[in-house]
Amino acid sequence: MTETLTKPDLDTVAEVAAQLRVDSVRSSTSAGSGHPTSSMSAADVLAVLISRHLRYDWDNPDDARNDHLVFSKGHASPLVYSVFRAVGVVSEDELLNGYRRFGERLEGHPTPVLPWVDVATGSLGQGLPDGVGIALAGKYLDKLPYRVWVLCGDSELAEGSIWEALDKASHYKLSNLVAIIDVNRLGQRGETDLGWDTAAYARRAEAFGARVIRIDGHNLTAIDEALSEAEDDSDERPTVIIAKTVKGKGFSEVEDSPDWHGKPFPEDMAERAIKELGGTRDVRVRGPLPEGEASDGGARGQAGKVDLPQYEVGEKVATRKAYGQALAALGAANPAVVALDAEVSNSTYANEFAQEIPDRFFEMYIAEQQLVAAATGINVRGYTAFASTFAAFLTRAHDFIRMGAVSRADLRLVGSHAGIEIGADGPSQMALEDLAMMRSVHGSTVLYPSDATSTAALVERMAETRGISYLRTTRGAYPVLYGPDEDFSVGGSKTLREGSDVTLVGAGVTLHACLDAAEQLGKDGINARVIDCYSIKPIDEAALRSAADATGGKFVVVEDHHPEGGLGSAVVESLLSGGRTSLEVEHLAVRGMPGSGTGAELMAWAKIDADAIAEAARRLADRA
């Protein structure tokens, strides 16, 4: 049995560093893929960090006092897993036989299937923004002294999201955040934009408000001093350590070579590498434990009963406003609820929350990637974060939302100003792709209520929903349809009108148009069924199937969205999922490129208004 050393001296740390390199070589060669050279450049920094600075109880990864370690350069996964072996939580057997293999947890890029991984990385430029979220939680919510250590690659500093992250880190004075940049000069296909110009990186990080420390990333003493300096958080700035390193460091055949990115060494090379690195080792080290009493949570406390806002049937209320009011009510009842917005809170109505509960509201300014990443990081600490902006601008964060699913994060996203209904502002502000985007995210929930009552109820449901959930809200005010006692559930729907000739399916603004169309059709003797399909994913398959039976498979599906991937797709895919089905579907959606106008003018132009729905229903009813 191997002894575990706690806070060893630098000679031992050098042994740890060599072991991390050897294990990075062994694991990637065993798997036949992976990034050994990108791991070797950062091995010295990680050896010092895990041995002498990271305060982490490896046996209790859920301890709230633990520091957080995020590998923003997720492709250095051989290093991640070699670290986990060095601290004694992953075995040599798993490292050599599990890495990148089917059904195993040591995936090609780290994900939270491992208890020591907070967020999935591998799409570059995301780990640091996520780390900002964790640090926000530490400083403002948990109010615990843990640190967030993020290892970044140099290539990923070309991603704008890194600068959004540093901007917010300095704005929020996140002295508990330490970014370590592994400047090994080489990206996937040659030299990076800035190469070894660590002075240029330093100027940029300083200009964005960070305390910058430049070091030789292979000098253990310098690393140790830099990490100690980073632990002094008296000056209220995030720290950026710029470590000049050599890719493939420790194996002379590949050091600083542009030809060895993302390639495991063949067996014979691996043997030579291990030999040059002094052979395999079996060192166990751990850094200091967190101070104070063990804890499983921050300052969250108990949730009380939610006193949702109530609305009178018939009064006109915008669903975006109901969102804000419900969120404020939720926040008042539940100290775990947090809200974020991207400088449009007076449009999304997240300001209703911000005004009531300013200490749990985070202004992310116009930086939608960081908005979603901050929510992801805050969720790491168990908070229930809602993030809002215009629905159109959530497309800016698509990669972060996708990765949020890989991170197994519970994200509640809210997009206002959906569709052409917004009118005069024109197409740049109109979300016409958001339902397709959000439906395609793994395990997502997509909600699109039509009135204030259902919006408020669904906001409460979202707080309980795991995975990525999305609420689409409308700019304009429309009549409240439901009384306060009506129930709404994820996967539900409401059949607002029974009918036998044709089914009209709407959601959001188009539901109101469906109801108007049904009135028109009634006068013509056409009996239209109307479904409020407020839950687009999961969708109420049973209700749709009943409707198909009742109306001979005749449907008009109407959406304020492009024709692809939205409500229409959800309805027909659901109806076809249960075996042979005979359908006659009129799918009304926004097929042209809109300009400006009033919402009503544009809905008439796109043929998604009541007249167009009635006309489509008549076409269906007239056929046999």
Place this chain on the structure above:
Amino acid sequence: MTETLTKPDLDTVAEVAAQLRVDSVRSSTSAGSGHPTSSMSAADVLAVLISRHLRYDWDNPDDARNDHLVFSKGHASPLVYSVFRAVGVVSEDELLNGYRRFGERLEGHPTPVLPWVDVATGSLGQGLPDGVGIALAGKYLDKLPYRVWVLCGDSELAEGSIWEALDKASHYKLSNLVAIIDVNRLGQRGETDLGWDTAAYARRAEAFGARVIRIDGHNLTAIDEALSEAEDDSDERPTVIIAKTVKGKGFSEVEDSPDWHGKPFPEDMAERAIKELGGTRDVRVRGPLPEGEASDGGARGQAGKVDLPQYEVGEKVATRKAYGQALAALGAANPAVVALDAEVSNSTYANEFAQEIPDRFFEMYIAEQQLVAAATGINVRGYTAFASTFAAFLTRAHDFIRMGAVSRADLRLVGSHAGIEIGADGPSQMALEDLAMMRSVHGSTVLYPSDATSTAALVERMAETRGISYLRTTRGAYPVLYGPDEDFSVGGSKTLREGSDVTLVGAGVTLHACLDAAEQLGKDGINARVIDCYSIKPIDEAALRSAADATGGKFVVVEDHHPEGGLGSAVVESLLSGGRTSLEVEHLAVRGMPGSGTGAELMAWAKIDADAIAEAARRLADRA
């Protein structure tokens, strides 16, 4: 008739500035919406620019020598259109009766429906990245001395994309690019992140490699000197002019007030504003004309016949490799073809082009937003730009792709490493949402070939395709299916096997699985039809309908993508678009969260391999 003054003195420019303010007030009040105060802060800068510096022939907006003027702060559209009135291309009547009205061209945010607008803006942080693309075209492709002037808001400097843009602008020494930041301190809902801290903006822009000039944005002499200095491009850096301004400048009731963002003045306030600004005016000004001979193009020359690569049926070639080879062939034949990549050209195989034609290849490093924006800007000058990265990482640029459609840009996007087929790298690198994303873009074309021959042919088709087109390529090498004389068209398909029992629809890697499944099924006496659905949007409705007739509406649709919004959606939406249809569909897609493994292991796990397809087909065939 009003005299047009060319390069007037600063006293006249002051009159122009007052007119721009008055017209911004009048247009927004007449429309009942818009952003007068955000227009008024930048009126002095624009007055000097259009009167004395912008080299532009307003009567010939297509003249290749013209400077370019991009309003990255697109919400300042009252100012944009007031400028167009001041230079005499938009009438007072249109300004007062057309702005933000249905069917009119003065949309809420500027779009290229106007001949003097290069790119649509309104999603913040995009105009400057687009401007980088135009400047790249000017310096490296057209080799013409035009300048690109971009007006940015201060709020949008929180977008990471702005820093991606400045990074590339300095990397490529774009001294022909001038960004003017209108630092009016106030965003939509209060003070911006940095307020009036122009020194902080200056440090950041300088650190990112720009020459920075700080001025009082209401001092006409200072503005004039700064613009003159920006015209001296001897030091090979982009110029950033940081103009400290006052929101609502010129109307004391709203100056520097946080309560007047995005709100038109009521009639009585508008009257007071116009009075304070000295009343309406009818000044006409233009800056200098471009120098030299008129020209309608740069250095493009004539396209020759494309000598596409040829492949032998049965040889194994990755479609990503065929993409690179075809692109190089296209580039050799056509001097308008340009390629860009986000530091993964050795994976996407864009390096085949880069090696052959380095002077028309732009490395964008790991900055996917700037990748797409650069292609958009380069397209402004009429070049045929292809932009490639991993398909998963194109989600990073979703908002730019969406806005590309509003810009009426022709963008050719290529995403490699689609789906779980990639194997060991794991979910962060697997594109499983890209088809849904690209299908939902207005007017898009989505192609997903299965073999090298069809890939090469479709790359040539893409070069001729308008709007946003997307090619999805596969990591692994699969057998070539088609001989070199086979034709492939946008909207086409290939029926590779006739059959009467069931239709198998695949694309990309799943087509090979369909072919294998059909072999298996044949041994069981089940006669499967196989369709290569290489054009997913538009889709070959006629071929699908024939298949429905031939196989009794029985379909197995298989895709290496999440179930929502991809091939399955496209097939069923197409089949249901023509009236009553009876279908029995087995939709095989990636429904779980993948880990690592081999491509074959993962395809078996997801049940999208040949065995799963055959099993699904048997279920369909066994039923009546």
